[in-house]
Amino acid sequence: MTRAGKAIGASLAMIVSLGFVSTPAHAASQMTITHSITVTGYVRHQIDVHLPMNKEDAAGYIYWGAKIELECWGEDVGPDQYLYDVPGIGQTFTGTPKRAPYPPGHGVLQATEDGVHLTTLDLYPKGEDLNEDYGLQDEIYCKAKWIDADGGTLNAKSNVASGYF
Numbered sequence: 788m789t790r791a792g793k794a795i796g797a798s799l800a801m802i803v804s805l806g807f808v809s810t811p812a813h814a815a816s817q818m819t820i821t822h823s824i825t826v827t828g829y830v831r832h833q834i835d836v837h838l839p840m841n842k843e844d845a846a847g848y849i850y851w852g853a854k855i856e857l858e859c860w861g862e863d864v865g866p867d868q869y870l871y872d873v874p875g876i877g878q879t880f881t882g883t884p885k886r887a888p889y890p891p892g893h894g895v896l897q898a899t900e901d902g903v904h905l906t907t908l909d910l911y912p913k914g915e916d917l918n919e920d921y922g923l924q925d926e927i928y929c930k931a932k933w934i935d936a937d938g939g940t941l942n943a944k945s946n947v948a949s950g951y952f
């Protein structure tokens with residue numbers, strides 16, 4: 788083969804390997820969700836979801852349309868209170884980045900060496916969205932639902948974050 792022929796062959800191989808994302812070899816089997824709320828001038832709420840797996844499987848799931856749905860609740864003595872506007876950017880997250888001004892790298896499913904990650908970041912005025920008990924301490928938890936392109940699901944519930952939000 789000529790040198791030019793070899794170069795073309797090499798670039799074709801590269802295109803094929805970059806363009807083809809295989810179906811994950813193993814089903815996602817576990818998921819964790821944690822979150823934190825800090826109050827300064829505003830209320831900063833971050834949610835982190837992680838599904839451990841290898842990077843190749845993570846990329847495959849995201850490529851084929853996996854999504855994570857998040858919802859957050861206020862823990863109460865009676866029925867818990869559903870927080871309609873939390874996360875502020877919406878409930879459904881995929882491999883498609885959210886539009887600016889949502890922080891880059893947040894709100895989008897990402898494939899890393901240790902699996903699929905999703906991190907959200909929302910800022911709320913103090914005393915509003917996360918203030919589920921007026922005049923009292925608030926207790927917030929979040930739930931994540933993973934739905935892969937084949938309809939496989941996983942569910943996880945976070946820690947409770949308490950404070951005056």
Ligand SMILES: [Ca+2]
Binds near residue numbers: 861919
């Ligand atoms: Ca409460």
Ligand SMILES: [Ca+2]
Binds near residue numbers: 918919920
């Ligand atoms: Ca409160």
